Amino acid sequence: MTRKLIVVGVSHRTAPLSIRERLAVPAEQLSAELDAVAKRAGLAEAVMISTCNRVEIIGTAEEPVRAERAMLDYWNGRVLPEQIDSHVYRHVGREAARHLFRVASGLDSMVLGEPQILGQVKDAYGVAQRTGTVGMQLGRSFERCFGVAKRVRTETALAAGNVSVSSIACDLAEKIFGDLKDRRVLLVGAGKMSEVAARSLTASGAHLYVVNRSPARAQSLAAACGGTPRPLEALATELAEADVVISSTAKQGYVVTYDLMQAVCKIRRYRPLFVIDIAVPRDVDPRIDSLRNVFLYDMDDLQKVSRENLAARERAIVPAEEIIEQELGELERFLRSVELTPTIVALRERVHGVLRAELERTLPKLAVDDASRRKLEAMCDAMANKLLHQPLTELKQGETGPEGANLVEAVQRLFGLDASAPRSGKGPQSAESPEPALAAERGSKH
Amino acid sequence: MSFVTVLFVATALAYVAAAMLFSAHLRGRGATSERWATRTLGLAIAAHVAFLGTDYALSGRAPLSTMHETLAVLSLLIAVSFLATMRRHRLVVLGAFITPVTLLLFLGAALRGPVGRVPDGVRSALLPFHIAVNVLGLAAFALAFAVAVAYVIQEQLLRKRQLGGIFQRLPSLDVLDSLGFRLVTIGFPLFTLGVITGSFWAVRLGSASPTNFSAGQGFAVLAWLFFATVLLSRVAGGWRGRRAAIGTMLGFLCAMVAVGGYVLRGFGG
Secondary structure, X not given: OOOEEEEEEEEOOOOOHHHHHHHOOOHHHHHHHHHHHHHHHOOOEEEEEEOOOEEEEEEEEOOHHHHHHHHHHHHHHHHOOOOOHHHOEEXXXXXXXXXXXXXXXXXXXXXXXXXXXXXXXXXXXXXXXXXXXXXHHHHHHHXXXXXXXXXXXXXXOOOOOOOOHHHHHHHHHHHHHOOOOOOEEEEEOOOHHHHHHHHHHHHOOOEEEEEOOOHHHHHHHHHHHOOEEEOHHHHHHHXXXXXXXXXXXXXXXXXXXXXXXXXXXXHOOOOOEEEEEOOOOOOEOHHHHHOOOEEEEEHHHHHHHHHHHHHHHHHOHHHHHHHHHHHHHHHHHHHHHHHHHHHHHXXXXXHHHHHHHHHHHHHHHHOOOHHHHHHHHHHHHHHHHHHHHHHHHHHHHHOOXXXXXXXXXXXXXXXOOOOOOOOOOOOHHHHXXXXXXXXXXXXXXX | OOHHHHHXXXXXHHHHHHHHHHHHHHXXXXXXXXXXXXXXXXXXXXXXXXXXHHHHHHHOOOOOOEHHHHHHHHHHHXXXXXXXXXXXXXXXXXXXXHHHHHHHHHHHOOOOOOOOEOOXXXXXXXXXXXXXXXXXXXXXXXXXXXXXXXXXXXXXXXXXXXXXXXXXXXXXXXXXXXXXXXXXXXXXXXXXXXXXXXXXXXXXXXXXXXXXXXXXXXXXHHHHHHHHHHHHHHXXXXXXXXXXXXXXXXXXXXXXXXXXXXXXXXXXX
């Protein structure tokens, strides 16, 4: 019987954090955990993805229903006394492959189209390869899913335009200053959000200065982000030196007033200045946006950009799903062709084998000479070939048709063939339980 | 239609096609439009060279001896220097602004005025020098003009928070600002020499008295003043970004009015 791709998991869509966190597996334990789950659930191949937004197992099994039950039981032990069942999604066959493609492309992510998930899927696949739980079918499915994710990224706008406020601010700074290397970034106030934005700016080579009412907080934030703390009294001089200002104080009223900025502009000889005001209430007088070469963006502006970019990503969902459907077809065709060849070989061996065996048993009783013996053998082969002609033609034609998979499975069942087992010559019984198949594939990985 | 005319029309059409492709690329229509736009511009340049060569072979005159021929050379120089410099710096998108300028100047070459040739009285050894420095200076200014237009658009988009396709495709404000400044710096000394030699003529012909100052000369001096202000104010502080860009645009437009006056009325103003 052929193995089916199966996915069982929980994600931000189906399970609350309280469940996900109990199922999440730390990176260093992933390999052992994967090995244990695969054995217990009787999976021939398995990959385990564990991120903060999803924990899922992708595997291949001959009996998907049994494997799924075993995986659920395994997880139920973790979340007692709750029951995991209502939080789990499960997919089999084409649906499972589609799910994998969608996850890797970022279609199933909390932030649509975010790029990290592809790296996480690749890492999970790498762990599974090292653990030895990846065979041909999963290997091919994952390779295909990496290709799909790349196509979606380049051919659609699913990953285009940043949606997080801090990365939008960073993008804008680059659109004003080009290279951010050696530019001066000034943090006014020490909010969490400004820290995130400052980090992405300094990652591009900018220098960071921190002005805060509490010198201790300025000190600690500067130390955390590799910046220099400055006293609050130095605000005007720092504004005159800065290229990018990120303001996020908790103060009521403007910290950067129009008059202050007007004076600063003269001192800085109207060099461009990008001011990001992410404080609510606002820190910066909105009128400074009209000053020469001063560009002011507040929280509303950044969130508007974020919404627009997200809307553009949402428009890319349909074309992305189309790519996934195309690639699913490709994957199925490939897997079917891989399955078909051993089935044809096994069917031929079976029919020829039976006829030859019967001939061998009968020949001694007939006392025929060599010439007649050869004729009888030839007759046997001809009978086999004639019998096989129609079924083989149908099988080969079915390779591209929709009923191909059913046909292969039917032939395997009718003739008691097992094409998925490694052809070790043990015969059709060699892979009745999935364990030997798993062991054989693991052996072949080393 | 003569062969030269066919080449002229072909060149103009190729520039139109290139301008349309560059503009489509700027607006984000089609992924391969940038490559095709560059190729089409290359084709236009080839046709342009063929046109100039044929024209020279048929007329026997050097390409710079009439005003319309000078315009044909100037537009070729702009297109070639654009392709030669901007491709390396991934600024091909600016073709959307530069190609139309090239096209307009090239079309100006078709306006053969009644007094196309330089009057014999004005001929001197200085003439080729005067024309050459002006052509080189104007080519740099034309590029600076296109860059300045891109700057003004980009700044406007940033201020209006329209951060879509065009904003993403155009280079950063800093790149546009410093590139524009560099181009003005290159063009200015050349154009200065052009204006000085031009004034020298005007004096020799006795037309430079305050009462007899032609509009063309006036606009040339005005253009020179704009560019001088762009350069000086930047060094002295203040005229960065939008102001410098607008100064550059006005300077180039004045220079074009001066050139246009000559094209329509012949040499000498």
